[in-house]
Amino acid sequence: MLHIINFAHGSILMLALYAGFFLFTLGGVDPYLAVLILAPAFFAGGYLLQRYVIAPVSFGKDTNVLLVTLGLSIIIDNLALYLWTSNTRTIDVGYAQVFVDVGVTAVALPKLIALGAAVLIGILFWLLMTRTDAGKAIRAVSKERQGARIVGINVEHIFALSFGLGSAVVAIAACLLLPTFYVTPQVGNAFVLIAFTTVVLGGMGSFIGALVGGMVLGIVEAYSGLLLGESLGQIGIFVIFILVLLFRPTGLFGQRA
């Protein structure tokens, strides 16, 4: 939304997956319940990270933000590698094997829950952005930073707020992924470019765009894997990313040129 390109997004996802993993194995907390702990925790963490690390270190320049978050992702990934080794970890919950018949095919219950939750979060976010003062302030800062400052909006606070919200959503995504996914220190890397591609394809700052972009990417990934084979199939996402950046940088639903 604020055109912060956060390279550490994948690393934050990885951290959240580990947090969910340890909550389950050490505390016996179900991943879906862990949302209640992790979402606020990651909101606070993201807020502090943007306000007291990323903003002061990057001096507000956008390529610097990229470099700072790259540095952060190097630190987080390797700290995880040091602390938790490169072993792949999974959790075992009973309902991961429950399949629900949806007519054409059977889908694992956790994936169905993830879909429902994603739509719910999308709607909540849309409401937050359009109906609340905080949402209005975020949109104001993204459109006209100086103007927003003049009318009394605390721009630094809004940036941090928006980073915290993003981190909280990442934490929720981690809880949704955990029942059917695995955790390694490198797990986030695969998601970084996919996340950028989704947003760029949909149009930065557009919610419908992010949703549609996500669906288009899912379809492209599945089909390019099917048509080109497993190893060459990964190319689809990167090619789309390059094409969109070159020929339609505003994305499918973006407004600003």
Place this chain on the structure above:
Amino acid sequence: MKKILLVIIVFFLVLPLFVESRFWLGFWTTTLFFALLGQSWNILGGYGGQVSFGHAVFFGTGAYVSAVLQVRLGLDAWTSAAIAVAAGALVGAFIGALSFRYGLRGSYFALVTLAFAEVFRVLANAWDFTGSGFGMLVPMKPGAANLQFADRSGFYYAILLLVVLAYALTWRVERSRFGAYLLAIRENEDAARALGINAFRIKLAAITLSGAMAAMAGVFYIQYYLFVDSHVGYGPAMSVNALLAPLIGGAGTVLGPLIGAVALGSLAELTSLLLGKEPGVNLLAFGVLLLVILRFLPNGLMGLLRGRS
């Protein structure tokens, strides 16, 4: 300045006479390798302000083209090396023409270079001609005709020669009209355009030169290690290596990448000495150093040296 340069060159020339162990010779060889790779990034990112997150695309092209020509087509090492450097320049010109023509700047340019590197990585990993998942292995045949050296100090002097050439070239660029245009574009591209600078052509020239230099590093890499696969060649780690040395040493200065490479190499040795050879510790220290430098020394270690004198 010239005296300092002379001292540095003499230091590196006589170094192998004093370092007995293979370990330290290897340390300085890899340090000089990163100094070369870093300088290639520096020309585009440091002087031109076009931050690349995918420099591995040029490095990997140099390594792969050289390996493929030698192994698959049976060309000699010298011809392969020359073609590989040309291929690096070509890939640079291709990516530059596309992304600069369509006006990608700042973080968008950075992301598109990263995506290009990933495309090349997937291709190299999928194509049997480039060894697919197994990578390319160049047979060991020591001899000057094969650009391989039985004595490790041969590789040391080879990379030293490449570094001296690359740094001399960068020094010339810095003092040329072309270099001045590059700096103008870095500081304010719109203003540079308004003054009549053809920003597209200047940036294109910079990325081509940068690609050729990174490919040169790739050529050295393949002759030295005799092996490349898609993760080493085109993986994000090499792109990160390319930008760390100049950013830490001082982007947009001739000696910055060398100072950065020495600092990073020493830091890596220091951390493994203090904390043991656990995986990830080196990179952890690199990440912290990067943040500290960005926060307190925006001009890198060179800024520290300049500030004193």
